[in-house]
Amino acid sequence: MSQLLVKAKPHQIAPGVTRIHEVTRDNSILEYIEFKVLDLEAGSSYREELVQKECCIVGLTGKIDVFSEQKVFREIGTRESVFEKKPTDSVYLSNGQPFEVRAVTQARVALCYSFSDEKRPSMLIRAADNTVEKRGILNNQRLVHNILPDSELFANRLLVVEVFTESGNWSSYPPHKHDEDNLPHESLLEETYYHELNPKQGFVFQRVYTDDRLLDETMTVEHSNVVLVPRGYHPVGVPDGYTSYYLNVMAGPKRIWKFHNDPNHAWILERQGQ
Ligand SMILES: O=C[C@H](O)[C@@H](O)[C@H](O)CC(=O)O
Numbered sequence: 001m002s003q004l005l006v007k008a009k010p011h012q013i014a015p016g017v018t019r020i021h022e023v024t025r026d027n028s029i030l031e032y033i034e035f036k037v038l039d040l041e042a043g044s045s046y047r048e049e050l051v052q053k054e055c056c057i058v059g060l061t062g063k064i065d066v067f068s069e070q071k072v073f074r075e076i077g078t079r080e081s082v083f084e085k086k087p088t089d090s091v092y093l094s095n096g097q098p099f100e101v102r103a104v105t106q107a108r109v110a111l112c113y114s115f116s117d118e119k120r121p122s123m124l125i126r127a128a129d130n131t132v133e134k135r136g137i138l139n140n141q142r143l144v145h146n147i148l149p150d151s152e153l154f155a156n157r158l159l160v161v162e163v164f165t166e167s168g169n170w171s172s173y174p175p176h177k178h179d180e181d182n183l184p185h186e187s188l189l190e191e192t193y194y195h196e197l198n199p200k201q202g203f204v205f206q207r208v209y210t211d212d213r214l215l216d217e218t219m220t221v222e223h224s225n226v227v228l229v230p231r232g233y234h235p236v237g238v239p240d241g242y243t244s245y246y247l248n249v250m251a252g253p254k255r256i257w258k259f260h261n262d263p264n265h266a267w268i269l270e271r272q273g274q
Contacts, residue, residue, distance in 0.1 A: 002217040003029065004208055006226040008037075016044025016103070021226050023192060029230050032157060032190045032251040034113035037224075040064065040103035049098045054116040056125070056148050056160045057091045057099075058247060062107030068122045069097035075104060078127045082245045083198045085164055087130035087145045092155055094120040110194060114157035114251035123154050135171075137273030142171040150257050159189065159250040159257055165204075168240045174265040175207075175233035181253055186260045189252040191229040193236075195221050195244065202242035208234045211262075233262050 001007075006023060013019045020037040023030065034053065037060075038046055057066055059077030066073040068091070076089040093099050095116040101109055125147060133144040148160040165171040181188040197203065200223045209216040210232040221227055227234075238244040250257065261269070 002219050004217050004228045004230075005219045005221065006228065008224040010039075014044065014046060016041035017046050020108075020224060021194070023226060023228065028228055030190050030192070030228055032114050033192055033249050035192050035194070035226065035249055036111040037194060038101070038109045038111065040101065040107045040109065042103050042105050044103050046101045047098065050093060050095050052095050052115055052117050053113045054095050054120070054156055054158055055093045055099070056112040056155070056158050057093065057101060058110040058112065058147060058160065059088045059090065060108040060110050060247070063104040064107050064109060065102045065104055066091045066093075067100040067102065068093050069099075071122055073124050077107060082162070082196055083243060085143060087127035087132065087147075089127050090125040090147050090160070092123040092125060092148065092158075094122055097122075110247055112158060112160050112249040116156040118156050120154055120156065136169075136173075138271060139168060140170045140173045140268065141166065142169065150255055155255065157251040157255050159255065160248065161250075162245065162247045165236065165238045165244040167238060167242055170235060170237050171244070173235040173237075174268040175235040175262040176259040177210075177231070177233045177262070178250070178252075178257065178259040179231035180260070183254065183256060183258060185258070187252060187254055187256045187258040189250040189257060191234065192249045193221075193227040193229065193234075194247040195223070195225050195227065196246070197223040198243040198245070202239065204239070204242070204244050205237045206234065208232050
């Protein structure tokens with residue numbers, strides 16, 4: 001199995017709290033990003049101390065309260081399924097503080113981390129604060145909710161976005177990469193994909209590859225899988241009949257999303273939509 005594909009490993013870590021994913025520097029090939037997905041039963045709590053990490057807590061489904069050092073964020077979350085396709089609430093927490101996530105209802109939560117030693121104010125990112133984009137034409141149309149884009153300046157390194165791609169369409173396409181610290185042409189951002197499929201038995205194909213093909217992995221990705229993108233192009237293809245969801249976390253030395261399209265496929269962008 002590819003070292004870039006991480007399958008869910010449910011593990012109870014506290015009463016009512018099941019860890020679905022835990023991607024860390026120690027167990028992955030990533031340097032800038034760590035990532036967790038947790039399932040919480042109503043009334044259960046997850047506690048953690050952010051030492052030199054910032055965290056964006058995304059209310060994937062259900063409702064949670066978030067208790068940080070300075071603030072309490074109540075009733076975070078807007079949906080019972082990501083496939084309601086409406087933006088959700090998130091909370092940005094800076095480094096150097098403990099926090100608690102308490103489930104108001106049964107909830108699935110994504111904890112998106114990057115390394116940070118510069119304390120910032122904790123912030124509520126309301127669903128209404130997400131900018132929503134319809135990207136692409138023909139068969140590469142997708143819906144994008146920008147949760148923590150580079151235009152929002154209150155995070156040190158983190159970028160967070162969620163993407164919906166319908167049946168028979170491609171996203172992260174034409175293939176692009178952001179693996180060179182070469183601004184203004186390209187930025188260096190590692191990336192994670194947390195995938196969901198509707199219906200759940202579905203799959204997508206994701207390729208992660210470099211120009212020299214020294215890295216060239218094509219994966220069958222199923223519901224609740226994570227894909228790591230340390231470098232390279234990373235397109236996603238969605239089979240007929242299914243809807244794809246993924247949550248992207250990006251981080252690198254500079255918090256700018258400047259990607260470079262694979263020149264072999266950039267012509268895709270020249271076509272006219274019907
Ligand atoms: O680099 C960002 C990620 O690849 C996705 O968020 C991608 O941009 C989504 C898309 O444009 O299809």
